[in-house]
Amino acid sequence: MLGFREAFPALVATGTWGLVTGIAMVKSGMSETLATVMTLAAYAGSAQLTSLPLLNDGVPLWLIFAAGFVVNIRFIIFGAALQPYFRHFSWPRRLGLGAFMSDIGFVMFMGRYGEARERGDPLQIWYYLGVVGPGWLIWNVCSIIGVYLAAAIPASWSLEFAAVLALLSVVIPLVSTRPVAVCIVASAITAWLGQGLPLRLGLAAAVLVGILAGVLSERYMDKVQRT
Template sequence: MVAERLRATARISSLGSVLWHALRLAMLCKVCAVVKNRFFSSFPGAQARRDFGKGLGDVLTALVAVSTWGFVTGIALVKSGLTESMATLMTLLVYAGSAQLTALPLMETLSPLLLIFVAGLLVNIRFLIFGAALQPFFRHLSWPRRLFLGFFSSDIAFVLFMGRYGDSKLKGSGEQLWYFLGLIVPCWFAWNLSSLLGIYLGGLVPASWSLEFAAILALMAIIIPLVQTRPMAMCLLVAGLIAWAGQPWPLRLGLAAAVAGGIFAGVLSERLQRKNRKSP
C-alpha cells in the first residue's frame, strides 16, 4: 500500500514537472511571437541580415565571458536557497546579473522588499546613462520597441555599439537598429542558456574551479582592446580604482560609485583633450 502511494506521488510529481516545463516553453514561444510581430512583421531584407550578422560577429568573442558569468550566477541562485523553478523564473525575468547577485544575500536575510528593489536599482543605475546615450539612435521607434531594446540591452552591447556608432553623425538608421539587435539577441540567449545550465547542472562542477576568476579574465580580454583613447583609459582606470576601494561598501554601492566616477573621469579627460587641441 505504501509503495503504491509512493509510486502515485512520484507520477504526480513527474507530471507536475512536465507541465511546468511545458508552461515555460509556452511562455517563451509567446515572447518570441510578440517579438516577431513587433520587429519582424516582414522578413528582414538582405541588408538587414548583413547588419545583424555584423553585430553577431562583433559580439561572438564576448559571449564566452557572458556565458561564464551566467553559469556562475545560475549556481549562486540555487546555492542561495532558491528552488530550481524560482531560480529559473528569476534568471528569465531579471536580466541583470549584478542585480541578482545583490538581491540574493538580502533575500537570505529576509530584508524588506523595498530595500531589495533599491539595491537592485543602485547597482544598475548605469543603464540610465546607457539609455540616455542610446536614445538619439532609437527615439524614432515606438515606446514598446524602445522598451524591448532597453530590456535586452547589456554592458557589452552598449560598449560595442557606441564603439562603432558613437561618433556617427547619422543617427536612427536601420543599419544601427539591426546591428544593435545582432548584439543584444545573442547575449540574451547566451546568458539565459548558461544560467539555466548553472541552475540545473551547477552541482556537478567541482568547488575547486574558480569560475568567477575565469569570467573576469574573459571580460578583461574583451574590454582592454577597446581602450584606444586617453578618455577611455582614464574612465577604465578611475572606475577600477573606485570599484576596488568600494568593495566593503554595503548594497554594492561601490559599483554605482565606480560607474559615476568612471563617466566623470572620461568626460573630464575628453574636455581637457579638446581644450588642448584648440589652444595654439
C-alpha cells in the first residue's frame, strides 16, 4: 500500500503520457487494432514513438528493433541497479518483475531504498509492485483510450506539452540532493544537444552522461566531507 500511495500522484503523468502515445500511434497511420496490440505488447512509450516514423518510412524491421533497443538501453542500467534487491528470486520471476519496470517506478524505488543497508527485504518487493503495478494498468488503459479517441482530438490541443508538464511535476520533487540535481542537469543538456542524432541516440547518451555525472558528483561530495 505504501508504494501505491506514493505512486498515486505519478499516475497522472503516466496516464497523460499513455494517452499521448495512443493518439500518436493512430495519427501516424496505424490502425486502432494494431495500435492496441502494440500498446499491450510493448509497454515502452519512448520506443513506440521512436518506431512510428521508421514504420512510415518502411525501413527494415531489424533497424526498428535496433532503434527500440537504443532508446530502452537505460533499462539495462535500471535492471543492474535493482538486481541486489531481487536476486534471491528465480530468473523467471526477475524477468517478470523487469517486464513491469518503468522510469518513474525505478526512480521512486531507488529514492526510497537506494541507500538501504538491507536489500531483499519483503517490504521492498511489495513497495515495487505497489508502484509498477498501477502504473502498468493506468498506462495501458489511458493509451487504449487515446487510440480510440484519436480521431476526435485535434492536434491544436498540444497534449505532448501537457504530458511533459505532468512528468516534470513528478520528477522535480524528487530532486532532493545535489548529485541528483547534477544528474538531471547533465542529462537535460546532453538530450538537448543530441536531438539531431539518429535512432534517438541522444536519449541513450543523456542517460549515460546523467548517471556518470551523478556518480562523480556524489564521490566529489564524499571527498569534500572527509576533508
